[in-house]
Amino acid sequence: MKAREHTRVTAVWLRGAGTGLVFMGLSAAAVAQDSTHEGFGQFIADSRIEADFRYRFEHVDQDAFDKDADASTLRSRITLRSGKAWGLSVLGEIDNIAYLGDDDFNSTDNGNTAFPVVADPKGTEVNQLWLGYTADGLAAHIGRQRINHGNQRFIGGVAWRQNEQTYDGARLEWKGLHPVTLDYAYIYNVNRIFGPSDTAAQPGDWRGDNHFIRLDWALASEHKLAVFAYLLDIDARAAWGPQLSVNNSTDTFGLDYAGSFKPFSLKAAYAVQSDSGDSSLNYDARYWMLEGAVDLAVLTALVGYEVLGSDNGVGFKTPLATLHKFQGWADLFLVTPDDGIEDWYLGASGKAGPVTLEAYYHEFKAESSSAEFGSEIDMAATWPVTKRFSTQLTYAVFDADSARYTDTEKVWLTLQFKL
Template sequence: MDNSMNDKKSYLMIISGLLAAGLTVGAQAQDGFSEALSKAVSEGSAKVDFRYRFENVDDDAFAKDANASTLRSRLTFQSGTVGGFNGLLEFDNVTYVGSDDFNSTENGKVDRPVVADPKGTEVNQAWVKYGTESLSGIYGRQRILHGSQRFVGGVAWRQNEQTYDGLRAQWGEASNLHLDYAYVYNINRVFGPDDSAAQPANWKGNNHLARLDWKLGDNHTLSGFIYALEIDERGAWSPNKSVNNSTDTYGVDYSGNLGPVAVKAAYATQSDAGDSVLDYDADYYMLEGAMSSAGISGKLGYEVLGADNGVGFKTPLATAHKFQGWADKFLTAPGDGIEDLYLGVTGNLGPVKLGAFYHDFSAEDSSEDFGTEWDLVGTWPISKQFSTQLKYANFSSDSDRYSDAQKVWVTLQLKL
């Protein structure tokens, strides 16, 4: 039996034991353990989620297209709350529907573009939580989403979600101050559940994720964050795929309304940390304004990931697909940094939600033109259970560093 299977069984045993212990403590306020267990089950829930996606990638750097037809099946069990305790167990399976004419990062088809949806089955979440009105603590494998997910997110766009193993505490849910701190010792990446020659499925290490949100009235929130990542070296891969993602990042962001304009702004500074072999200090900043009228919303923004000593500002835990174009040409900032001037328009056509976005990319320290991108999306929530989406990205560049690419996605999702 391989190590990943042993890890999964051990992890399930630990979580099961913790959940049983939590229910036992909670049962002290009840008539007995059996009554507490009955309440945990009767007030719990079971959900099923199927997401099918067809993804086509036509990239000029490859002679062949990628055609990925994948299905993610998710089964989620959540208990009711007993004595302040509750728990959750969630399983994901990703499988191919038809042929795998794409580079999943583990199937060896390197003559085609990457679609990072490797097949496999794993425990996506498994946690125990204790909470009061103002304080909560959660231990286990869990989803952690901070703010817009620019620095810490779940990458839920990919079929295998990114989740975190560790301990998380949150304070001040009902107040104007909200503190969120997590110690993470393992990051379950989208490339899992198993290691491949291209990417490690997990990053182990000592990682601290802290964020403080301060509501300055109804329409203004100021946040500060510290992300101290110390990722262990994985000898089978280059340092840039493991230890060089060790970073110390400090920053602030703001969101609020200034008259009719919804404003977002952020600044962060970053340096190498842990056993990283890099040596750099880089800055990040962004400013965005948005307005809505007659059901149409528009936004204009400018985002910069700086660079130093040939190293671009890193966001290794971000939901990067949300930012700098859906063609995913800039999931990692280039060594000379990147500037993204973007605008977007969204609205509804009957029941269908539509969006169009434009990006103009250039280098941060040389102003070299990287290219432009158009992104289009239409989402039709047919019912509460079933939705469809058609999405398109077109990246064009005159630079020798980046190839032209087009991507098309068709997604069907059923939630029961």
């Protein structure tokens, strides 16, 4: 492991030392109370090692390039989970991304810019390393960790890519106000999918002072409301322009609703966003989404409308989202256009035996101009062959209606084996 990675891992613990004092105080009473029932022996005896191997072949045909990209990658993950003693537990996880065969694609790190991008840089990285404490409705974690909020539209782990996005900091989740759950995290570093090392194209890390605040309220068994505030203050990086660092500093406030009126279901969200920190931008943009679905027994059909608005020539930003889940799987809109984007979409999913089938159609246009961006069709077939082995075939094709974007076709074959 590179010296830089050792330094980053050490920083995970040292930067959280102050918060660690809180953990010591919280756990002191638990040690006295539970010491007769739990101990170091159980901490070790209940520990386990897990292995997860995910192979993926990704093909990209993009009109802007003379060559097609073909990426054959393997993510190998080893996870060590401790048992629990006095409410304390530890998790460590290491990922390695390797190439099988030629790297005929632009990983953002290998310099193969004649090919379309497949953002899976190779390397080895500590994916998670945290100390946790749980008791009486409280869950606390300090260190490098996975954080997924709601549907991951604003905060997520981008688990689709081989190198997952994880977060360095401290997180508290409290369920003591049932039916309300309070979730707060202070994050000083984001380990992005472009790591483990910085590249000429993208920084591998975003450092800064970030606060994730979310309150989930179970209104009823089939209805949930979330209120959130995501305050991002990302440091400038001298080697990259502000659009790849500090100008992603934003304050976002919003709410999210999900409910079921069987056989119908409804999702709705609204958020406002403004520039923050040392960002050189000056804007106030809006986000909203409405989606309805109906369960027809043999399949589920849905229709939705999502808008990321624009103000003063700046589009609404979601830099920490699991972006692949939204606005089409071809990933043409990972960065919101300056004139915003409207996405009308419909889809259906169902099963053919053990295989889950999905299909979606999108129409994209600008929110604050008359530009038509294009349309997209996405399809997927997922087969859990056994409890340990699964396979998925995925396809996306984007048909451009604007010179700002190009026709794009992508195919993925994923094989995953867990031990």
